[in-house]
Amino acid sequence: MLKHTPSAVLLFIVFIFTSSLNRVSAEDPLDFYCPSSSEFPLYNLNSSFHDNLNLVMGLLSSINASTAGFYNTSRGQEPNKVYxxxxxxxxITNSTVCKECIEKASQDIMNRCRSENAMIWYNLCQVRYSFQSFDVVAYTGKYPKQNDEEKNVSDPIRFREYLTFLMNNLSAEAAFNPVKNMFAAGEIDYPGKKTIYGLVQCTRDMSLPGCSSCLSSAFTEITTCCSYREGGIILSRTCNMRFQLSQFFNASSAYQLVYPTSTGRKWKSWMFVLIICGSIFVLSFVIGLGIACLRGRKKRDKDEEISERTLLQELTTPKHVALTQEGDLISSEEVLFMTLASIRVATDDFSDTNKLGQGGFGAVYKGVLPDGNEIAVKRLSRKSWQGIEEFKNxxxxxxxxxxxxxxxxxxCALEGEEKLLIYEFMSNKSLDQLIFDPEKRSKLDWKTYNGIINGIARGLLYLHEESxxxxxxxxxxPNNVLLDHELLAKISDFGMARIFSENQNAANTKRVVGTYGYMAPEYAMEGLFSVKSDVFSFGVVLLEIISGKRSSGFYQTELAPTLLAYAWRVWNEGKALDxxxxxxxxxxxxxxxxRCMHIGLLCVQENPEHRPTMSTVMLLLGSESMGLPQPKQPAFALSKVLHLDPSTKTNPSDNEIIFSDILPR
Structure with missing residues (x-):
């Protein structure tokens, strides 16, 4: 009997571990994404889309899918195709545990959601479906509620140093070691006889650099929300990150890391091997990328030259008709073409003294025409993100x-490498320079702010319903709202605007453009946009005007992860005036x-169905007696989005998907 005891003990341990994993998989989900389907009413219990969805859920729960650990599939034909x-x-090496978790998640997402696209996250697995392919690789971090339940650490500064070392090493291992299937788990001893356990993972359809970028964004989010806590989780569609002070993963898959400054401890040999191999891999990738870029440079330059020449010919043709991406015809006969020479004279040859601003697209200059009229000239750089199509648009x-x-x-002017847009000059520049400058802000009253809010609303109403x-x-x-000498608000920058037909309510795109902090969740997550997407952005701007705080980078205030999260918290606590x-x-x-804050919260609700139209917003702003419905939770989990457009030639900033220009002043 005794000689068989070790085997019996081993089997018992395996049974306990497997049972514990099964118990975890049966828990409630960490989080889920389930938007409204009113804009694209494909979902119907008796529809072909629903039949295809059932087939897809069955395939995801199959033995083959669970054995692989990662599975992509699709069924049906457009427009009822389901991915x-x-x-x-x-x-999770036990395929049975994996299968049971996916089955649970698949059933749960079908019960919870009546939508064309949805996603659900559990501790051990995640399941996602959509009516469109997963080519839109947007990072939108979500903060599960359990993050708020974690206790604070006693020494957050030192804790963050150890956490950063652990998660950076795990991210590098997952992103640049192909044999790891984009997964890494590890631990590091923390002073005080404690251990920090960490885990990172990407979906395996991502490129290695894409995985690295996603984990980098996730680490920024987890540092913001949870680096002073004893645990934290960040979820997204393409990568996840988690840490705790108690072990939550299979120890056999974990790395033991040693903090470099720890006394009496030495780096292990595998760590040197990892660093050397990782460096060689990155170096090889960079060299290969450089060679590919050099080979394609001449071809791109030639294509750009041809494109610019074609654009010039199109725009200067009398009564030229341009076809938009949505198929609508618009004429350019009203466009005034100016010569580059006249613009050089007006701006004193683009002198620095006339420079009003600088952005990823290039620079904006003040100019004076011969008749004395002041102008603002947007000078697009040759390598600007705002390319030929955006310029024409x-x-x-x-x-x-x-x-x-x-x-x-x-x-406008288009000569050689110069692409210039000429606007009316706005003496008070852009709204962001007013509302985020404490000195300028202190000189204005509510009547002025209210006028700006109503002006933006009237501009959007015209775009959506009256033009x-x-x-x-x-x-x-705010950067794209300009103010004239009377502080009249004017919306600008239509390079990313899209035209809808009379009966069209929404559309989708694989090229997500915009700015972190102002994008509606359905647009960032699925590429779906409508008038309600603009309503969401308006709500964010309204809340910024009221609070004087930026939505982008709000986490630095330590009040909440996002401006919308803070607004929602104080609203629920009955402390709106805070x-x-x-x-x-x-x-x-x-x-x-x-009341104005109330309207702003109505505009940023997660479900686009619940947001008012701009015509309703105008009614609510103009009538104090008109009742307001209670707002629902805003989409305050929206976060950074990775660079999505392969045609874009410059890297986006930390806060923007594709650079959205500093507007003419």
């Missing part, structure tokens, strides 16, 4: 729009500004 994806955690589109709350495009074209702006933010800037409160009845 599905499942992923089990990398340390803005030139042709904005010429058709005439409204006091939209900036006027006076003309001869139905326009979705897609990049509304959100309002003191300068605003001094010049405004409390009830009026709280």
């Amino acid at each position: 599905g994806q499942s992923l089990c955690r990398g340390d 803005e030139v042709v589109l904005i010429a058709k729009l005439q409204h006091k709350n939209l900036v006027r495009l006076l003309g 001869r074209l139905k326009i979705i702006h897609r990049d509304l933010k 959100f309002v800037d003191s300068v605003v409160l001094e010049t405004c009845p409390a009830s009026e500004v709280v």
Whole structure:
């Protein structure tokens, strides 16, 4: 009997481990994404889409899928085609445990969601489906509620140092060691006889650099929300990150890391091997990428030259008709073309003294025409993100729009490598320079702010419902709202705008563009955009005006992970006035500004169905007696988005998907 005891003990341990994993898999989900389906009503219990969805869920729960640990599949024909994806955690080697988790997740997501796209995360697996392919690789970090339940650590600064070392090493292992299937788990001893356990994972359809970028964004988020806590989780569609002070994964798959400054401890040989191999891999990748770039450079330059020449010919042709991406015809006969020589004279040859701003696209200069009229010239650099199509889109589109709350495009110039857009000059520059500058902000009263809010709303209403074209702006933010000498608000930058047909309510795209902090979740997550996407952006801007705080980078205030999360928290606590800037409160009845905050929260609700239209927003802003529904939870989990457009030639900033320009001043 005794000689068989070790085997019996081993079997008992395996049974306990497997049982514990099964118990975990049966728990409630960590989080889920389940948007409304009203904009694209494919989902119906008796529809072909639903039949295909059932087939996909069955395939994801199959033995083959669970054995692989990661599975992509699809069923049906467009427009009822369904794409599905499942992923089990990398340390789950038992296919039965993986299968049971996927089955549970598949059933749960079908019970919870009535939508064309949805996703659910469990401790041990995640399941996702959509009506479109998973080519839109957007990073949108989600913070599970259990993060708020973790206790704070006693020494957050030192704890963050150890956590950073652990997660950076795990991220490098997952992203640059192909044999690891984009998964890594490990631990590091922390002073005080404690151990930090960490885990990172990417979906296996990502490229290695893509996985690295995703984990880098996730680490920024987990540092923001949880680096002072004893645990934290960040979830996204393409990568996940987690740490705790107690072990939560299979120890056999973990690395033991040693903090470099620890006394009496030495680096292990495998760590040197890992660093050397990783360095060789990265170096090889960079060299290969450089060779490919050099080979393609001449071809790209030639293509750009041909494209620019074609654009010039198209735009300068009398009564030229341009075809938009949505298939609508618009004429450029109203566009005024100026010569490069005249613009050089107006701007004193683009002198630094006339420079108003600098962005990823190039620079903006002030100029004076011979008749004395002041202008703002947007000079696009040759390698600007704003390429040929965006230039044409803005030139042709904005010429058709005439409204006091939209900036006027006076003309354009296209000669050689120069692409210039000429606007009316706005003496008070952009809204962000006003509301985020404490000195300038203190000189204004609520009446002025209220006028700006109403001006932006009227401009959007014109774009959505009153102009001869139905326009979705897609990049509304304070930088893109200009102020004239009377502080009249004017919306600008239509390079990313899209035209809808009269009966069209929504569309989808694989090229997500915009700015972190202002994008509606359905747009960032699935590429779906509509008038409600602009309403979301308007709500964010309204809340920024009221609070005087930026949505982008709000985590640095330590009040909450995002501006919307902070607004929602104080609203639920009955402390709405804590959100309002003191300068605003001094010049405004409390009830009026709280009502305005209420409208802002209605605009940023996660479900686009629940957001009002801009016509309703205008009614609510203009009538204090009109009742307001209670807002639902906003989409405050929205976070950074990775660079998505392969045609873009410059790297995006930390806060932008594709650089959205500094507007003409």
